[in-house]
Amino acid sequence: MTTSDDRSAIERVLFRYARAVDRLDYEGIRDCYFPDAIDNHGGYCGPVDGLVEDIRRRHATIDSSQHFISNVLIDFTDDDTAEVESYCLCYLRQARSVGSAEQDLAIIRCRYVDRFERRGGRWRIADRIVVFDESRTERIVDELPTTWVRSRRDVSDPVYRS
Numbered sequence: 001m002t003t004s005d006d007r008s009a010i011e012r013v014l015f016r017y018a019r020a021v022d023r024l025d026y027e028g029i030r031d032c033y034f035p036d037a038i039d040n041h042g043g044y045c046g047p048v049d050g051l052v053e054d055i056r057r058r059h060a061t062i063d064s065s066q067h068f069i070s071n072v073l074i075d076f077t078d079d080d081t082a083e084v085e086s087y088c089l090c091y092l093r094q095a096r097s098v099g100s101a102e103q104d105l106a107i108i109r110c111r112y113v114d115r116f117e118r119r120g121g122r123w124r125i126a127d128r129i130v131v132f133d134e135s136r137t138e139r140i141v142d143e144l145p146t147t148w149v150r151s152r153r154d155v156s157d158p159v160y161r162s
Contacts, residue, residue, distance in 0.1 A: 001079060002076045002079060002082075006076070006082075006118070006123065007074050009122075009123045010072075010074055010082060010084060010116050010123050011072055011074075013032050013116070013123055013124060013125065014069045014072060014084075014086055014112070015069060016028060016031070016032055017029065017032040017067075017125075018067035018068070018069050018088075019159070020032065021055060021059075021065060021067055022065045022066055022067055022151075022153070023152075023153055023154065023155070023157055023159070023160075024055075024056075024059060024153045024154055025155070026052045026055075026056065029048075029051070029052055029055065030048055030049070030052055031124075032124060032125055033048040033051075033124055033125045033126075033128075034048075034117065034119060034124050034125070034126050035047075035048065036126075037124070037125050037126050037127060037128070038127055038128075039051045039125075039127075039128045039130075040128065040129045040130065041054065041128070041130045042130055042132060059092075059153075061094055061095050062092050062093060062094060062095070062153075063093055063094070063095040063096075063103075063153070064091070064092075064093040064151065064153075065090070065091070065092050065093070065153065066090070066091045067088055067089075067090050068088065068089040068090075069086050069087070069088055069112075070086070070087045070088075070089075071085075071086060071087040072084065072085075072086040073085045073086070074116075079118070080117055080118040080119070081115065081116070081117050081118075081126075082115070082116045082117075082123075083114075083115060083116075084112070084113075084114040084115075084116050085111055085112070085113055085114075086111065086112045086114070087109075087110075087111050088108075088109075088110050088111065088112055088130075089107075089108070089109055090106070090107070090108040090109075090110070091105060091106070091107055092105070092106040092108065093105045093106075093140070093142070094106075101141050102139050102140065102141055103139070103140055103141070103142060104137050104138070104139060104140075105137065105138050105139075105140045106135060106136070106137050107134075107135070107136050107137075107138070108132070108134070108135045109132075109133040109134045109135075110130050110131060110132045110133060111130070111131045111133070112128055112129075112130060112131075113128070113129045113130075113131055114126075114127065114128045114129075115127040115128075
């Protein structure tokens with residue numbers, strides 16, 4: 001029998017995945033999937049270890065990343081399996097070129113179509129297909145004051161403070 005705790009656990013995996021990608025927490029990404037999971041992620045399709053390496057490569061030049069997860073619909077097919085659809089809005093900003101104030105900001109609208117399973121008492125992604133709606137790029141100038149606390153793409157980000 002599934003409960004609201006099961007729904008919350010699945011949503012937490014989705015949110016932890018978004019934070020792990022945005023903070024380049026590769027072990028955190030890996031922890032959202034079962035080791036035998038397959039992810040079809042646009043230009044990459046395969047197991048989670050390959051996904052982590054693909055993200056490491058694609059995000060090497062991205063200095064700011066935000067993934068917003070919403071519209072989470074969870075349909076339990078049995079006590080230990082759920083079909084989950086969630087919307088994702090991504091903002092991926094490329095690092096500045098030397099001498100330029102402008103940066104490219106990619107805005108991507110997509111959906112995660114996931115099969116979650118509960119194994120050993122833990123819900124994780126067993127299969128994911130990323131369904132893309134749009135990808136566009138804009139030239140921007142970041143005008144955030146230098147005195148404000150900036151997000152960081154590693155464990156030095158304030159979210160990891162003890």
